[in-house]
Amino acid sequence: MNKIYYGAALYPELWDRETTEQDIKEMKKLGMNLARIGEFAWSTFEPAPNQFDFSVLTETLTSLAEHEIDVIICTPTPTPPIWLTANYPERLHRNHQGVTMVHGSRQHICTNNRYFRERAAILVEQMIAAVAQFNHVVAIQLDNEFKCHVGPCYCETCKQEWHKWLASKYGTIDTLNNAWGTAIWSQHYQSFEQVVQPVSTPFLHNSSLQQNYLAFTHAKLAEFAAEQTKVIKKISPIPVTHNSSMFFDLDNELLADQLDFISFDTYTPAGKHPGFMMNQERWRYMKNDTRRTMLLETSTSHNGHLDLYGLLHPAGYLQAESFATFASGVEAFSYWLFRGQKSGCEQPHGSIVSSWGEPTIGYQPAKQVGELIEQLRPLLESSEVMEPRVALTYSDRARSFLTVEPGEDYDYKTLVTSFYQGLLALNIERKLVPEGHNLAETELLITPYVHYISDQFLEKVIKFVAQGGIWIAGPMTGDRTEEHTWHTDSGLGALTELAGVKEMMQFPTTGSGHKGEAFGTSVELSGLSSLFTVEDDVIVHGKVTAGQAQGKAFLIERALGKGKIVMVGTVLEQNALQVVIENYAKPYMAKHVAQVAEEIVIIKRKTNQGALQYWLVNFSDQPRSLVLEKEWRELLSDKQLGVGKHVIEPFGYRVLSQK
Template sequence: MARLAYGGDYNPEQWPEEVWQEDVRLMREAGVTMVSVGIFAWSKLEPEPGRYDFGWLDRLLDLLHEHGIRADLGTPTVVPPAWFYAAHPEALPVSREGVRYGFGSRGAICHSSAAYRAAAARITERLAERYGRHPALALWHVHNEYGVPVGACYCEASAEEFRDWLRARHGTLDALNAAWGTAFWGQTYGDWAHVDAPRLTPTVANPAQQLDYARFTDETVRGNFTAERDILHRLSPGVPVTTNFMTALSQCDSMDYWAWGREVDLVTNDHYLITDGRRTHVNLAMAADLTRSVAGGAPWLLLEHSTSGVNWQRRNPAKAPGQMARNSLAHVARGSEGALFFQWRQSRYGAEKFHSAMLPHAGTDSRVWREVVGLGADIAALAEVAGTRTVADAAVLWDWQSWWAQKLEWRPSQDHDARERADSWYEALFDRHLTVDFARPEADLSAYPLVVVPALYLTTEAAGRNLRAYVEAGGTLLVSYFSGVVDEHDTVHPGPVPGALRDVLGLTVEEFAPLLDGERVRLDGPEAPALTGDLWTEVVVPRGAEPVWTYADGPAAGRPAVTRHALGAGTAWYVSTRLGPAELGAVLAAAAQDTGLPDRAELPHDVEVVRRAGEQGAYLFVINHSGAEAKVPLDVPGTELLTGERAIGRLSVPPGAVRVLREES
């Protein structure tokens, strides 16, 4: 598209056709440029097996085209019709406890079901044949939010496919037994037929088996996506194909989005605020940075978020005035090529009738509608930003497979949460006004002066070598506790912890010493402020590293708590206890002295300053989440795109407002 996208999910099948004319009129008023359609419409498109009804969709797409609105057209394979399940009840997924789920929700699919795969291919082919060259078509939208609410299935068909997957991965039973460590608890296999899905067991199931099943599930689900994608590529050449990710929601982490990002033509994401008392704009920024990183730094698209409250949390507060625009433009600042919502018109029935929408139950005489129209004008005013890329200062390592392993049972402390560490480290970076790229542990990190590793329990030997080479070449590495511990099979690396990171960090860990609930430890440093840790400590033995902070009390009293290791041209830091975001900021400040990163301490708290740049120029986004006017110093003058004002020396941003400066070269 030649401009930023604006719109949302449109479900006209929920409304009589006379409403459609009003919808497109209001879409034009709001500045809508694209809507997502057909995502949940399989039962309307194919009301009986083999009998198709495309007339209503023909009329809809023609109507959208007539009014200059593009379509993100869904393959409706997230919800097969009731008649399909009546014929194929085995396609309903089975839980780990052996319970088969019922029909009546969404995403209730066994992805190993041959019947499902065949039916999904047929409806996808019919849609591609009919609409593959329709002038309204901008994008193909396969399925919807894969892995939500069910990813893994534990039925017999899944178990049989898992055995085939294991043969391909491990080759022989001897190799499987070695990788899984089946000598422990006498689990050795002598026949492939005896290998099962990791169903519910009396106590902890083999962790390596569970980890492989998570990989198998992810690859199986992704295979169903690529099957549909390939049909669309063949029958609708030149039209990009995507599926909507949910990259940063901890409830939706069963997909390895590094692998998924390589399979889509355009990375898209859904993001919803988790209102758990934390600063929601920080999580939003992290989600946007992560999605851009999954896209390899290329522009991506926010395909769903909410105009106001959602409906699926325990408490669903409405967004404050102006928050919708701040949320939307924060995604754009961090690389999105627009902002779309779920959904256009608020539903009157069904599970999501209390989820906010662009056109709410209150109608056009409402704050939400007025803000929707205003945001549409802002998105249009930022058209020239399209195609530019967000500029990052530092990298954070992020690995879904390491998280899968970390979440398994019987760790030194079940209270340790790898995702919580990622959130806290990101918040500390956010508060230092550093824009973050996320990266795989084996990725080229040479462009980043600072790389942060919040929690990398599973670290391959290749990742360890990569991080050592990064530091030796002059990088600054900052690693959090319980990293580098196991390999890809959840087997502890030979020798002392932290195995794969031992050499780069210049230390060993003699013993993990997690703390009890409520316990705290004090960290002292000769030239550093005292810090307080909780939840976790370690008995650290320096092997070249120097202590910066030392435990003043607790089970590791007198031992190093935070260390610095000079290696080659760079340095590697290690933090062996849990610190909060503010105290992590003190560690970041110390480590940043090794990096040459700019000190942005003068920038106001809770004010985002993010730059997008491209051949057409550079754009400075300033998003003020605070209740006071922000005055941001400028390196160069420029013109503010939303107000038309020229700014020299500094840019003033009112409370809760957004400003976007086109910088003068």
């Protein structure tokens, strides 16, 4: 793998030179070789328009170079200074309730405001010119956590940009009216300038209006990222990245197109290891031209701010996190933050050193992670993670459809996590992929909760299936158009004929008494369910046995070329879902390892000589066991593990290798 990075965020603008020097020396002592700096320092770097002072930045870079610590420079655009917004409310973010943000936090600016973008470009140009001479700057991070605290903006600038975006997409207002079905409720528009923003209204807005406003917001944010990247690339070839998250209101696939590689933050607490592992197994696959990614923010002990004190990590949890991160092929494990903040709103957040300079509760775990990395380094450098053949579609565009139509309070991440947990519990190799993922190294693709299937995605999947792949689609997949309208030709549009569906009815089955059976397992139907009458060449694996739709199918399979399409029409309980997953994914379960406790995660790697390795980590605070069906060599202890039951201590880890 690439260089193994271990580090933390530094804020030299908040401290005197002596304190920063102490922190850098302590970082080196802990085995750290990476620092992130700059993302909130705009007022330090440009205290007044065109008065630039990057001395604190360049002095810190010099000190870090002396201690052989590489650096990620962050552009400080999430925190515009007061001179940019005072007396200019039109430059500020306005939420859907019409409330205009004020100075004092972060992300209070409208990133579509033209003057803001001009000032941001000037600042970034000056900043990159100041740091380009330092060859230990290994990446530039754009901004910080785009859309962490805010959603779409509804200011006058955005209203004007919204109308331009619509005109560009639809060409004529008649095209928009036809696509959105605006004859309903007299919503018809006579010009693009009349199209409203989806702010407060007596009831609900048109689904197409809401869907397109989210798409507009995501496109404009990606445009802002592209503008910053262009400025950077004019001056320096340093790779550009961004620290994103599963939770922010973004289209990360669209954002990743503007970056050399994408990075991520996660603050997943103990007890929710599927959420932690989803991050490790998503961001590597966001781009087709690179598998590079970094974890740029996690906590040493707990997160927190004035309104919330986070839960303390159990002893050993941080080591388990770091082990899983590097085993998954992630290049960096970095904390927010090194020295606790003495002011602001995030003083309660965990750190390595307190604001008064003493070790925190997170110091010893951070030290232990540094020691673990040195133990793992030769194994990591002589092996690489194996790309899984089972892929689970995770699409921010699909998530936006559930934002518009949450139905039974649906949360996209929670729904997809149930599928991921099924793969994890069965120790099936897995990756989370965007809609644009190249399927060349995939054999089984699972695509739940993607209401709209684009022509491009469907064309790719048809080719994938025809060549021998298996595609499991649903529930709630393919049942809406791009405009978030219902199909009018058939229930699933183009997918109807492919899946061999004659007729389809869709209705909410939760609490309706609809029951069924699939692969010998009893099922209680729930959620917005699609129930089918099928063609003769379709195999019915799941049929409704009780309820008003008795006799209809909810789980079907049809051959296509060398592969097959499987449609899931209802939200399955976890045990039934795992039965379905196992039926199709059994060939991809970890070989020669059985009866693995649910909290033990297995990651496949191979050595430079091609030998198989299993990297195992126990995410439980209790001992957990597994059964080996053949002998393995455990590389960390250099011991032979025989056939039979073995126990991994709380938050423990093992590296098993073929003999």
